[in-house]
Amino acid sequence: MGKIIDISHHQGDIDWSKASKEVDLAIIRTQYGTSTIDRKYVQNIEGCKKYNVPFGVYIYVTFKNKTEALAQAKDFYERAKGYNPLFYVVDVEESFGANVQNIVQGTQAFVDYLKDKGVKVGLYTGHHFYKPYKMDTVKNYDFLWVPRYSGTSAQGLKPNYACDLWQYTESGAVTGIKGNVDLNVLNGSKRLSWFTNKNEKDDDTMKFSNETTEAAVRDHIKQTVDKKLIDKSWLEKFDSGTMTVGDYEGLKLIIAQRSK
Structure with missing residues (x-):
């Protein structure tokens, strides 16, 4: 499995x-609200289309109430x-x-507006924002996407909340x-094909040609658990x-970052 990225004009060309x-x-x-249009979004969409990269879109919202939320939802759509x-x-x-x-009212109105258009809708919200701003009470969206950067907390855990996508690094x-x-990595039951609408020909779970290779990978994961570089849930998985x-490729990057 390859990488799942999110991008804006901050990545340049x-x-x-x-x-x-x-x-x-x-x-x-x-876009960022309705006042700042991303300078590279058309270029990035055209690049994805040309090279057959599946893509979705997002808006960083700036609304303060339901009325502003609906205006931004319409503009985004x-x-x-x-x-x-x-x-x-x-x-x-x-x-x-x-x-x-x-x-909460603005977010719910935004989600409902998009769902009424018959499209697939995701909610991205900060790990620190989720509970204090009651994002757990918002309903009707299709998937939840939460950031929690490895290395920025002592535990280095996955998000505390069940989510479908985990944004695990900004680096x-x-x-x-x-x-x-x-x-980002998949973090729930939804497979990549759910997001891309493409059938996956092969199961993406890890396969090994011999016991020695499997043992070596497990030993690598266990050692990093023992060193408290990663949570034991990785070994359980x-x-x-x-x-x-894809999980393992993301995990190797996390381990490399924390070993520095």
Whole structure:
């Protein structure tokens, strides 16, 4: 499994001929509220289309109430619909001075507006924001996407909340992209094919040609658990046979970061 990235104009000009060889899914920002249009969103969408990279879109919202939320939802949908993205994500991680009730009502109205359009909808919200701003009370979206960066907390745990996508670093690397890029891994029961609408020909769970190789991978994971570089849930996932190739690739990056 390749990488799942989210990008904006902060990544500059992406060489999609190179990035496409590593990326299985791209989530492209179209705007920040309605006042700031992402300068690279069209270029990034065209790059994904040209090199057959599945993509969805997201908006970093700035609303303070339901009325503003609906205005931003409409603007977001109208801007993106012509490109036929696989899904739409509302990114809610700042209050901009609004109270909790207004943020929840605005987020719910945003999600409902998009769902009424018959599209797949995701909610992205900060790990620190989820409970204080009652994002756990928002309903009707199709998947939850939560960031929790490895190395920024002593435990280095996965998100405390059940979610479908985990944004685990803002310091990832992808060939064809200059500088850092956010990387994500699947974290729930939804497989990559659910996001891309493509049938996966093969099971992505890890397979081994001999016991020695399997033992070596398990020993590597156990050693890092023993050193408290990663949580023991990773070892449990390996032993249960549900760890995917993508999981392990992400885990190796986490281990490398924490071993520095």
